[in-house]
Amino acid sequence: MRRASILAASATTLRTLAAIAAGAALWYAMRLCQGALRPVLGRVPEWAALAANAGVEEALRLGLALLIARYVRRAGLEPGTVGLGVVAACSLGALENASYLAAFPTLDAYWRLGYAVPIHAGAAALYAIGTGESKSPDGASRPTSWPAGIAAAFTLAWAWHSGFNIVAALFPFPALPIVGTVVNLIALSALVVALAIRYGYWSVYAAR
Amino acid sequence: MRMMSARRAVRRLVLRDALGRLRFRSVAWLGTAFAAWSLTLLASVSLLDTRLMPSPLAFNAIVMAIVGSLPAFLAYPARRSWGMDAIRAADSETSIEAWLGYRGGPAERLLERRALEALGLATIGVPQATRRPASARRFVAALYAVGLASFVAAQIASIGSGCGLSLGYPEREIVPAVSDASVAIEDGYPAVVEAEAEEVDEKPAEDGSAEPRPSRSAGEADENRLEEPDFVAASDGRPGDGAAEAAATDQAKAPSRSAVAGAGTRRGGAVSSGDGSGDGSGGEASSPGYEGRGRAIEPSPMLDYRARFERQYAEATGVETAIGPEPSAETVSAAITELFSSYDARVVVGGDVDPELAGLGAAWLDAFGPGAAATGERRP
Known part of the structure; x- marks a missing residue:
């Protein structure tokens, strides 16, 4: 029993570390893809370039979420394990912040904690809600309505990300950091609660 | 109406349990962040003026990574048993669980009434389901203790090193150079x-x-x-x-790279x-x-x-x-x-002249010849 619990804890730790590494790999992949698109995006209006870059990031993030969901199903893990996508998003956010800090070494970079990191984490939470499976009251597992739910999640995350980027680049105003932080944190809080209920309390909601 | 009330009541119970768990995770994150920040500070101060001392970039990147890990703590995988655990912790006679599992029939009203009574009792005071295991609470308390000890040690070392109180990257205070x-x-x-x-x-x-x-x-x-x-x-x-x-x-090119806000003014600090x-x-x-x-x-x-x-x-x-x-x-x-x-200002001296002074002036002229004193120039 003790050995089983140690093994279970080790497996959880390994999965967490793997999620962190996946976030780092995702960040690198995003930079590569955006770098490859730069010659093309240099000829379009700035708002279009910002939206395209956001689309690249969200598409890659959704790909990672689908991979995680598939791994969870195949390995027979708890459905809530798809929440590791948020861990990967935080790892990505940390790397992005570090690269930004290296380029612009000012204390203003700390605003990214409220303006940028919740965008990554919120999108990952949204994908985790849409890509995971749910257990019916009779114990049979079935995936949620994949295509519609995933498409909606992707559209919403892309629009949110693009909106923040475009406003920050083209329509900045003095209160933008704090307004963006507040809005982001409200959205992230709602998504986190929804994620917890989705995978932790769905049995109660499904019963009645 | 009663069914809606019982359903609403059980969902409210579940929501309270979920918020309680998230609140505990927030506290755990805060303890972890505090411990990690204190340890980073202690390491930086201890390695002051050595080659191993973290750079300001590394220090602030670590701090930002720690602070930005809150979503990871909150969204960490949830177990599907949380719901029933919350119900069972608040339902000593399994009334709620029986009602949840009943698919309709002659006993619907009876089960619902008993479930409502149990839910009413469960919402009095703090539901048991929100309390985390003692081991988890001890672990979080240990994190705070480690953080506090590291913070105090870091401040002692920082003051001893001449950096003063260090909440950010430790830097020595400037001592005005004494001119010699x-x-x-x-x-x-x-x-x-x-x-x-x-x-x-x-x-x-x-x-x-x-x-x-x-x-x-x-x-x-x-x-x-x-x-x-x-x-x-x-x-x-x-x-x-x-x-x-x-x-x-x-900074002018920055906005196209990522969603970032904030002015580009350079500030001091670490x-x-x-x-x-x-x-x-x-x-x-x-x-x-x-x-x-x-x-x-x-x-x-x-x-x-x-x-x-x-x-x-x-x-x-x-x-x-x-x-x-x-x-x-x-x-x-x-x-x-x-x-x-x-320095070239010219002052005109007019009015009555004291005869004694006039005599002295004449004697001076006689002794030392004509000079600037005759035109009334003043030089510092």
């Missing part, structure tokens, strides 16, 4: 410093000091001539701020690493007479001269310096002309 004539001579600009050193050397014969010292006595118009000039305010764009300039120029060495380390200027930090500040006699001239100008005219950090030659010439034109 002998050190100033070694500075390599003898033309300016030697002349002032000669003036200083004359003073010990008047006031009886044993050693020639820079004049600090009150009442001297240029008593602080050998001290550091205040060119920090005069020159904001120091040559060594390459990173700041790059940040200022790149993050500012604008010196040429790039390591952001502080330290007083190596030569007296010049303010600055690090090795990026190049001592310049022109800056020194300009700062001293601006101070004399302000003292003589009572007008704050308007020359600015990069004055044109015309501006400087006009300022010099205005300052030194007072």
Whole structure:
């Protein structure tokens, strides 16, 4: 029993570390893809370039979420394990912040904690809600309505990300950091609660 | 109506349990962040002035990563058993669970009434389901203890190292350089410093000091001539701020890279690493007479001269310096002309002359010949 619990804890730790590494790999992949698109995006209006870059990031993030969901199903893990996508998003956010800090070494970079990191984490939470499976009251597992739910999640995350980027680049105003932080944190809080209920309390909601 | 009430009540119970778990995770994150930040601070202070000391970039990147890990704590995988665990913790007679599992039939009303009674009792006080296991609570408490111990140790080490209280990247406080004539001579600009050193050397014969010292006595118009000039305010764009300039120029291109907000003004603090060495380390200027930090500040006699001239100008005219950090030659010439034109002031002395003074003046002229005293010029 003790050995089983140690093994279970080790497996959880390994999965967490793997999620962190996946976030780092995702960040690198995003930079590569955006770098490859730069010659093309240099000829379009700035708002279009910002939206395209956001689309690249969200598409890659959704790909990672689908991979995680598939791994969870195949390995027979708890459905809530798809929440590791948020861990990967935080790892990505940390790397992005570090690269930004290296380029612009000012204390203003700390605003990214409220303006940028919740965008990554919120999108990952949204994908985790849409890509995971749910257990019916009779114990049979079935995936949620994949295509519609995933498409909606992707559209919403892309629009949110693009909106923040475009406003920050083209329509900045003095209160933008704090307004963006507040809005982001409200959205992230709602998504986190929804994620917890989705995978932790769905049995109660499904019963009645 | 009762079914809706029971359903609403059970969902409210579930929501309270979910928020309780998230609240505990927030506390766990705070403890982890506090411990990690304190340990990072302690490591930075302990490794001060060594090669292993983290750079300001590494320090702040770690802090940002720690603070930005809150979503990871909150969204960490949830177990599907949370719901039933919350129900069972609040339902000692399994009334709620029985009602949840009942798919309709003659006992629906009875089960629902009993479930409502159990839910009503469960919402009194703090539901048991929100309490986390004792081991988890002990672990979180241990995190706070480690954080507090590390923080205290870091502050003790920081104060002992001369950095003062360090909440961010530890940096030593700047100690104003004490101007010294002998050190100033070694500075390599003898033309300016030697002349002032000669003036200083004359003073010990008047006031009886044993050693020639820079004049600090009150009442001297240029008593602080050998001290550091205040060119920090005069020159904001120091040559060594390459990173700041790059940040200022790149800031215009930044918004297209990522969703970031905030002005691009360069601020002080641990993050500012604008010196040429790039390591952001502080330290007083190596030569007296010049303010600055690090090795990026190049001592310049022109800056020194300009700062001293601006101070004399302000003292003589009572007008704050308007020359600015990069004055044109015309501006400087006009300022010099205005300052030194007072030396050519001519005073006309008229009215009645005291006969004794007139006699003395005549005797002087007879003894020493015609001179400037006849035209009434005054020179300092």
